[in-house]
Amino acid sequence: MMKQDLKSLNRKEMINWFKKENYPGFRAEQVFNWIYKNGVDSFHEMTNLPEELRSELDEKASVKSNLLLKKTLQASDGTIKYLWELTDGETLESVYLPFYEDMRHSVCISTQLGCAMNCIFCATGKGGLVRNLTTGEIIDQVLEIQKDISSGEFGKPGITNVVLMGMGEPLANFDNVIKAVEILNDEKGFAIGIRRITVSSSGLVPGIRRLAELNLQLVLAVSLNAPNDLLRNTLMPINRKYPLDELLSAVKYYIKKTSRRVTFEYILIDNVNDSPEQAYELVSLLRGIKCHLNLIPLNPVRGVKYRRPAREKILLFRDIIEKNGIAVTIRQERGPDIEAACGQLRHSGSKG
Ligand code: SF4
Incomplete structure (x- = not known):
């Protein structure tokens, strides 16, 4: 049995x-x-x-852990990357990110083994989707990291933020992900404030609309990465199924239902999506949407030809967005010395 x-x-x-x-x-x-x-x-x-x-x-x-720790890598800034083995022998990654200045202890966890979305700048997408993670496998990433970082007493320090942005498209594993969010948020569970839980999507329109109906008050982050369909089609194949007008209309629906601001993630790739013209195009696209734009300079991935833009280009892009009235930040780089981008440890782990 x-x-x-x-x-x-x-x-x-x-x-x-x-x-x-x-x-x-x-x-x-x-x-x-x-x-x-x-x-x-x-x-x-x-x-x-x-x-x-x-x-x-x-x-x-x-109640045993579904995860067996295979490897950890710790960066000089305190970031720890974990590689786990599941009971069926598959491997999986999660990352712990401490922000000592404001006492945040954040974890970035995976929701699927591999991913079907095949974004061209991502190592995880290369191998395709293996399977969805169970709720237990999603939750165990937080539990096991919590055990690892606790000094002496479980939960001290406690994990304060959870980002579902590791391997996989969370909204493609909707039911298991939502159940994990409920356990994380449950006051008798992890008791992590719902506004400290982020679900990131590559733009799965039906999933965004379904999430809107639940009105959970979590943070929805949408991975945008291009200011027009032509470019987004080449970077993120999902755009051919759900182009920008459909995606943005789902995002507006989400905002209307939840009254929450949405975060757009934009990975800056050298000479691909980082020109001043593209910054202006992005401004026109996002104008009037209650949002925040998070610029993420690309973490170079082995086997992927794209590069990160020079610092001046990143700052110029940010300034154009900012001067045009859209809230924008550049994501602080974490754990650069340990391959902290999603999918990279698994990639190097499986390739030996
Ligand atoms: S970036 Fe995210 S959605 Fe795209 S292939 Fe990688 S894991 Fe999947």
Whole structure:
């Protein structure tokens, strides 16, 4: 019999599972508390549960980690990159990013093994999609990093921000991702404020509209990377299915439903999308949309021919956007000495 992975269930589902197995609902609350407030991964350590119940649960369910740590790389700025192996032998990446100046402890996690979107500047897209991650596999990335960074006591320091922006397109694994967000946000789970959870999408229009209906108040980040369809078609094949007018209309719908500002991510690539003309074109595209633009100078990827623009070009691009009244920032570079861009550790790990 396949054991039920309890980390793939949100609290309500866990209570229902316990009831279905003829245990009182409060036992589920106790187990939930052990997992997320104490970082316990064995029923036998759950000391306020009768011993008989612990043994029974051990037969039917699992709270063990779905991830086996294969490798970590730590950068001089405190960034840690993790490579995990899953139970089926596949590998997966996540990154921990501490921001000491404002006490933020952020993690960037993956939602799929590989990715079907095939963006040309990305290492993950090269191998195609292997499969969706389960909710338990998504949650375990946060749990395991939390254990790793805790000094002595689980949750100290606590992870404050979660970004679903690693490998994969989160909205293509919608149900598992939303359930993971619920567990992360649950006050009896990780209790991470919903506005500190970011879901990043390459522009999967139906997923954005579905997310809008949920009105979750999380941060939606849309990876834009080009100011027109012609260029975006070549950088991000998803644009051929959902071109910019459809994408921006879904984004406006999201803003209307949630009253939240949307973040647009724009990876700056030398001589591809970084000219002053393209900055002006971007201004016209985004004018009137309640948004924030995040410029990300490309992290060079092995096997990908694109380069990062020179600093002056990046600043000029930013200035044009800013002077035209659009909120814009340049993403601070993190962990450059450890290949911190998405997909790179897995890439180098699997290629040996
Ligand atoms: S950038 Fe994101 S959406 Fe595009 S291929 Fe890479 S992982 Fe997939």
